[in-house]
Amino acid sequence: MDALASRQLAELEAHHWWFRGRHALCMALEEATRNGQPTGRVLDAGAGVGGFLDSLSPVGTQLHYLDASATHVQACRMRGHEGGVQADSQRLPFAAEAFDLVCLFDVLEHLDDDGAAMLEVQRVLRPGGRVLIHVPAHPILFAQNDQVSGHRRRYTRRRLRRVVEEAGLDVQRLSGSDLLLLPLIAPAILTLKVLEGLGLGRRKTHTNLSWTMPTWVNGLCGWLYGLEAKWVKRFDLPTGHSLALVARLSPKDRR
Numbered sequence: 028m029d030a031l032a033s034r035q036l037a038e039l040e041a042h043h044w045w046f047r048g049r050h051a052l053c054m055a056l057e058e059a060t061r062n063g064q065p066t067g068r069v070l071d072a073g074a075g076v077g078g079f080l081d082s083l084s085p086v087g088t089q090l091h092y093l094d095a096s097a098t099h100v101q102a103c104r105m106r107g108h109e110g111g112v113q114a115d116s117q118r119l120p121f122a123a124e125a126f127d128l129v130c131l132f133d134v135l136e137h138l139d140d141d142g143a144a145m146l147e148v149q150r151v152l153r154p155g156g157r158v159l160i161h162v163p164a165h166p167i168l169f170a171q172n173d174q175v176s177g178h179r180r181r182y183t184r185r186r187l188r189r190v191v192e193e194a195g196l197d198v199q200r201l202s203g204s205d206l207l208l209l210p211l212i213a214p215a216i217l218t219l220k221v222l223e224g225l226g227l228g229r230r231k232t233h234t235n236l237s238w239t240m241p242t243w244v245n246g247l248c249g250w251l252y253g254l255e256a257k258w259v260k261r262f263d264l265p266t267g268h269s270l271a272l273v274a275r276l277s278p279k280d281r282r
Contacts, residue, residue, distance in 0.1 A: 073134030
């Protein structure tokens with residue numbers, strides 16, 4: 028990704044309703060599963076341009092991050108965050124039992140081998156440590172937008188739970204994300220898929236997040252998505268356009 032694209036992504040993360048809603052929900056889930064206990068070392072694996080780093084900094088005593096893109100790592104440093112490295116999330120350049128919290132915000136769907144990535148997460152987690160994951164949901168919604176974004180898959184609840192548990196982690200929370208807007212998003216995506224299948228849809232080289240919308244629409248969508256952050260502090264949502272999961276490594280599961 029070039030510097031211009033990184034700047035555009037940073038602007039989207041600051042203002043677009045989906046990024047703001049995802050951020051609020053994930054940080055609410057992190058707080059709800061911390062149980063009031065202090066967190067030590069935190070890793071944002073696949074940090075992108077650093078949209079979560081400011082919020083993750085006060086969560087633990089040390090914050091580390093990585094991304095496969097050198098441009099992304101530089102963008103994070105320009106935001107004032109040192110300690111980042113360019114690396115593959117499937118081969119984490121850290122010692123075993125190095126972290127108390129590992130975050131994978133919309134990372135797993137980009138990887139050829141999500142199981143290998145989760146085994147790496149398990150390796151670098153300390154006993155009792157947590158992993159916080161956010162991924163796109165519902166394989167039936169896999170469309171041209173996912174292809175442009177570099178997604179390998181969308182997840183069912185069963186598949187996400189399985190890949191996490193097969194790595195030796197105990198799932199604590201598994202919630203839908205972006206539930207309230209799913210009744211609008213799903214029909215729109217399925218209609219576009221039908222049109223593209225009939226050769227009537229025009230293929231795009233940009234993602235749905237690039238669509239411009241009136242400020243009031245962006246604000247309303249952000250407010251609706253933001254409501255879910257309050258709910259996940261108390262209970263899991265049954266479904267959503269995405270999924271959010273928290274799992275722990277118990278001492279007996281160390282491999």
